[in-house]
Amino acid sequence: MEIPENESFRDSIGTLTEDGKRAWVYPKKPSGKFYEYRKIVSYVLLLFLIGAPFIKINGNQFLMFNILERRFNIFGFPFWPQDFHLFVISMIIGVIFIALFTVSFGRIFCGWICPQTIFLEMVFRRFEYWIDGDRNKQRKLDNQAWNAEKIRKRLLKWSIFLIISFIIANVFLAYLIGSDKLLQYVTEGPLEHTGTLFPLIIFTAVFYFVFAWFREQVCIIACPYGRLQGVLLDDKSIIVAYDHKRGEGENGRKKFRKDEDREALGHGDCIDCLQCVHVCPTGIDIRNGTQLECVNCTACIDECDHIMESINLPKGLIRYASEDEIEKKEKFTVTPRMKGYIAVLIILTGVLMGMMSLRNDVEATVLRLPGQLYEHKEGNIISNVFTYKLINKTTKTIENVSFKLRKYKGEVILVSNSNTFIVPEQGLAEGTLFIEIDKKELKGDKNKLMIEVYSGDELIETTTVNFLGPRSYH
Numbered sequence: 074m075e076i077p078e079n080e081s082f083r084d085s086i087g088t089l090t091e092d093g094k095r096a097w098v099y100p101k102k103p104s105g106k107f108y109e110y111r112k113i114v115s116y117v118l119l120l121f122l123i124g125a126p127f128i129k130i131n132g133n134q135f136l137m138f139n140i141l142e143r144r145f146n147i148f149g150f151p152f153w154p155q156d157f158h159l160f161v162i163s164m165i166i167g168v169i170f171i172a173l174f175t176v177s178f179g180r181i182f183c184g185w186i187c188p189q190t191i192f193l194e195m196v197f198r199r200f201e202y203w204i205d206g207d208r209n210k211q212r213k214l215d216n217q218a219w220n221a222e223k224i225r226k227r228l229l230k231w232s233i234f235l236i237i238s239f240i241i242a243n244v245f246l247a248y249l250i251g252s253d254k255l256l257q258y259v260t261e262g263p264l265e266h267t268g269t270l271f272p273l274i275i276f277t278a279v280f281y282f283v284f285a286w287f288r289e290q291v292c293i294i295a296c297p298y299g300r301l302q303g304v305l306l307d308d309k310s311i312i313v314a315y316d317h318k319r320g321e322g323e324n325g326r327k328k329f330r331k332d333e334d335r336e337a338l339g340h341g342d343c344i345d346c347l348q349c350v351h352v353c354p355t356g357i358d359i360r361n362g363t364q365l366e367c368v369n370c371t372a373c374i375d376e377c378d379h380i381m382e383s384i385n386l387p388k389g390l391i392r393y394a395s396e397d398e399i400e401k402k403e404k405f406t407v408t409p410r411m412k413g414y415i416a417v418l419i420i421l422t423g424v425l426m427g428m429m430s431l432r433n434d435v436e437a438t439v440l441r442l443p444g445q446l447y448e449h450k451e452g453n454i455i456s457n458v459f460t461y462k463l464i465n466k467t468t469k470t471i472e473n474v475s476f477k478l479r480k481y482k483g484e485v486i487l488v489s490n491s492n493t494f495i496v497p498e499q500g501l502a503e504g505t506l507f508i509e510i511d512k513k514e515l516k517g518d519k520n521k522l523m524i525e526v527y528s529g530d531e532l533i534e535t536t537t538v539n540f541l542g543p544r545s546y547h
Contacts, residue, residue, distance in 0.1 A: 086294070086366060087293075087355060087356045087357045087364075088290060088293060088356055088366075097215070098288070098289055098353075098354065098355065099209075099212050100198075100208065100351070100353060100354045100356075100372070101208040101348070101352040102202050102207045103352050103370075103375055103376070104375060104379075105374070105375025105379060106375060107371035107372075107374055107375050108371070108372065108375050111185060111194075111195075111371065114185055114186075115185075115195040116195070118186065118188075119191060119195070119196070122188060122191075123244050126244065126247035126252040126255075127247065127252045128149075129149075130149025131149060132467075132468025132469075133149045133499075134149075134251055134252060134253075135148065135149050137248060137249075139250060139251065140249065141249075147163055150429070153436075153464060153466055155436050155464065156432065156466075159425065159428055159429060159432070162421060162425045162428070163425060165421060166422060166425065169417055169418050169421065170418060171298075172414060173411065173414040173418060175301065175305045175306070175310075176305050176306070176307070176310060176408075176410060176411055176414060177310065177311065178311045178312075178393075179302070179369050180298070180302055180312070180367065181369045182298070183292060183368035183369060185369075189291050189292065190292070190368060190370065192241065192284060193284055193288060194354060194370070196237060196284075197234060197237065198354075200233050200237075201230060204226050204230045204233075205226060208351060214226065231285070234281060235277070235281055237284075238277045238278075238281040238284065238285075239277045241280045242273055242276035242277040242279075243255065243273065245276055245280075246269070246272070246276065289355045289356070289366075292368050299368075302363075302365065306363065307408075307410070308396040308397045309395050309396075309397050309405070309406065309408050310396075311393050311394065311395050312363060312367075312393070312395070312396075313359065313367060313369045313370075313371060313373065313391065313392075314359075314363070314391070314392065314393070314394045314396065314399060315343075315359050315360045315362070315390065316389070316390055316394070316399050317360070318399055318400070319341055319390060320341040320342055320343035320360065320390050321341040321343065322335070322339050322340045322341030322342075323340075324339035324340050325340065326340065326341055326343035326344065326345045327340040327344065327345065329344035342381070342386050342387075342390055343390060344380070346380055348376045349376055349377050349391060351376075352372045352375075352376040353373055354370060354372065355368060359391055363396075371393075374391045377391040378390075433466075433534055434465070434466050434467045434533075435464065435466065435467075435496070435533045435534045436463070436466070437461065437463050437524075437534045437535075437536045438461065438536065439459050439460070439506075439524055439538045440461075441457065441538065441539065442459060442505070445457070447543070450509065452511075453511060453512045453513070454510070454511060454512070455509070455510055455511075455515060455540075455543070456507050456509045457507070457508050457540050457541055458505065458506075458507050459506050459507075459508065459538060460503065460506075461476075461503060461504060461506055462501060462502075462503040463502045463503070463526065464496075464500075464501045465497065465498060465501065466499065467498060468499060469498055470495055470496070470497055470498050471495060471496040472495045472528065472529070473493045473527075473528055474493060474494050474495060474496055474502070474526065474533075475492055475493045475526075476506065476524050476525070476526060477524070477527060478508070478523070478525070479522075479523040479535070480523065481514050482510070482511065483508060483509055483510035483514065484507075484508070484509045485506055485507075485508055485524070486506060486507045487504060488504060488505040488506060489504060508522065508524075508538075510542075515542040515543075518541060518542055518543065518544040519540075519541060520539070520541075521537055521539060522537065522538050522540045523535055523537050524536050524537070524538060
């Protein structure tokens with residue numbers, strides 16, 4: 074089947090040449106209203122991204138994703154391995170929220186909030202514009218011979234990129250191992266912690282590769298979110314869209330000529346200046362419609378508005394709009410699909426809040442020592458041996474911890490020098506204990522006991538165990 078000429082661009086991504094090689098994108102430096110808004114949003118988010126691992130709430134790191142120890146902090150709230158179900162629900166809520174946002178407003182997350190876009194467009198490219206110049210100067214510099222100017226600019230740019238990548242790698246490491254541990258490693262010296270130094274070097278190399286070379290390919294090839302658009306977007310989603318009705322007219326677009334009556338000639342408002350293509354960071358032509366590569370960065374909106382203003386035509390040829398708004402002049406409404414996502418989001422958020430309100434700051438686990446039954450002692454006492462583990466999820470040490478039996482008369486004896494112990498902040502205490510009960514108290518060979526955990530006189534947790542005794546015969 075022959076592909077129509079105006080649809081041939083969908084055969085391959087815009088950053089590949091006809092022979093399959095990388096087509097390097099030289100985007101024009103953006104400017105305009107939306108770009109200024111994006112700068113404000115981006116720098117606020119940059120401060121947040123860099124500062125979040127170093128902010129503490131009640132002693133907990135604001136954001137931490139310690140995968141190796143399976144410990145996570147989200148907005149200062151700690152999740153331990155025992156809370157993994159809560160963490161999973163939190164992640165599902167995040168995914169559904171992004172899906173809802175995409176159904177409503179397209180890939181706006183990518184253009185305004187995604188760390189990849191923020192670092193590339195607002196940090197690395199800004200240094201590149203400062204050192205190499207704008208689009209045409211960058212292209213000229215790449216094509217010229219390796220003279221003193223090119224060597225000087227390349228070394229300066231690559232050095233700055235490497236330093237920024239190293240800083241990002243350190244921040245990334247703070248999210249993974251904790252900012253306190255990172256600062257400790259820095260003060261003690263990297264050679265004292267080579268096990269962390271090598272991952273840091275690898276992270277630096279990865280970030281340098283992504284932002285110095287791979288760039289927009291991350292959004293086009295590597296990121297799965299772009300492919301979700303085909304499933305999530307519909308004709309009612311608000312996206313960065315070209316108004317083809319106005320831009321093409323009856324006889325298509327045409328180059329601008331002064332004092333020419335374009336409307337009488339049947340031509341649309343698009344003057345085919347290609348500025349929207351030149352400014353696009355992924356190298357696409359927005360006039361071809363919704364495309365996988367579009368990250369909704371609004372650079373084309375600003376550039377087109379500037380052109381329209383300069384030739385005294387109304388702005389908004391490229392704007393935030395839905396396909397239905399352009400085709401049918403329909404305004405944005407909340408669709409049944411959006412309502413479905415909102416309902417699921419509300420339900421899951423309610424479930425999460427309920428489960429978190431029932432979550433204890435201390436979690437106790439008492440288990441029978443494997444392979445052990447019961448033991449007869451003097452005075453008709455039956456003894457069982459157990460292991461215990463107490464997890465303290467708070468940032469305060471829990472002192473004078475002891476165990477007591479509820480209902481049953483008996484003793485809980487710790488295998489230690491004392492019957493009380495401490496549980497360190499955000500740590501655990503574990504050991505072995507004996508439970509001794511008079512045989513007369515037991516009802517059969519299996520007895521369910523409830524163990525109370527106290528800190529001083531305060532009850533902080535309860536747990537249950539099965540206590541084995543002699544089988545009774547009647």
